[in-house]
Amino acid sequence: MQMAELSRRSRVPVATIKYYLRKGLLPPGTPTAATRAEYGEAHVRRLRLIRALIDIGDIPVAAVAHILARVDDESVSLHAMFGAVQYSLGPQPARPVLDTAGQAARQEVEELIGELGWRITPDAPARELLATALAALRRADAPHGPGLHAYAAAMAALAAKEVPSVLPPDGGGKSRVELAEGAVAGMVLHERVLVALRRLAQEDASARFFEDR
């Protein structure tokens, strides 16, 4: 297909597609004339992935390039590619505040990961994201909710189903790039699904809680 059709199919404006081509996010099409090129289904899929990363994942263009490089590099394991995506997702952790609450929260995170036996790299940004939120909870003297272990157990149960569904052992007949694209979109978008469902579930729980009294 030509550029106009690629734009129509992907819902990405022509100027934006040209920007992605210049930035190397999108591989060039097959030249058919001096100013024309032919694009394929891989371009449509790649454009949708880029838009999902930017629009839904809130990932800056520079980080998208970093992720796509790992998607395309077949020497990078899927686990490492998965990590490159996750470590780029917003929000990036704020600079740690090392007051009493901050130090206690970081220790709480280390202890939790140790107790659960989770395999997490030392530089995983989610460690600091978690510590920052726990420190703020301590400083605000906020209610503890169902507790850290209840949240962790719920997330571990979901992750045990999510990871194999995103990366099936047999590959489901898909190429490595297709699998990687699906994993990227799935990781970003399912986080949004989960947050939205949590808010809906809380509204319902609040409605029931107040009606029952």
Place this chain on the structure above:
Amino acid sequence: MQMAELSRRSRVPVATIKYYLRKGLLPPGTPTAATRAEYGEAHVRRLRLIRALIDIGDIPVAAVAHILARVDDESVSLHAMFGAVQYSLGPQPARPVLDTAGQAARQEVEELIGELGWRITPDAPARELLATALAALRRADAPHGPGLHAYAAAMAALAAKEVPSVLPPDGGGKSRVELAEGAVAGMVLHERVLVALRRLAQEDASARFFEDR
């Protein structure tokens, strides 16, 4: 305490505290001289709440004022206050795309809420947040993961523990304003806790998945 002590205790710069006083986010202190006022523990707690809403909840100042007005207005029920906070939280839903995937996703959300019997107002932003993410999943042809009902069940189970812990029936000896402040901080910060734990759980699940083959 005086302004300098309030700033030290709350970790908020004096200029920022004065800005919040001008904007009406923080009630004035008790005047003790022409240019001096005395502040109390309520000011410290309120400042920490404001910072948590802005820094952690990513809520704009105008929306913070809207929330605080509902926290302070005792005629607003806690359920309605809870709703005002949640509906202000980022990310705000993008303008809906009403293509086939967008329409199918919105219908999927309505059906899910109906099947689960959840009590959700028609204008809850989380409806559109969920539909936007589901539509993007459809467009990206991404893996479905454990399925919408598995996510919803996990979130409902947590919400059933979260809501009573944030708003205990006996009030736990706290004033309405203190309860509201705790609920606000808890709602915002526990969402961060959950997202961070989900990322950690996924990294661990991915590490196990790839090691086991």
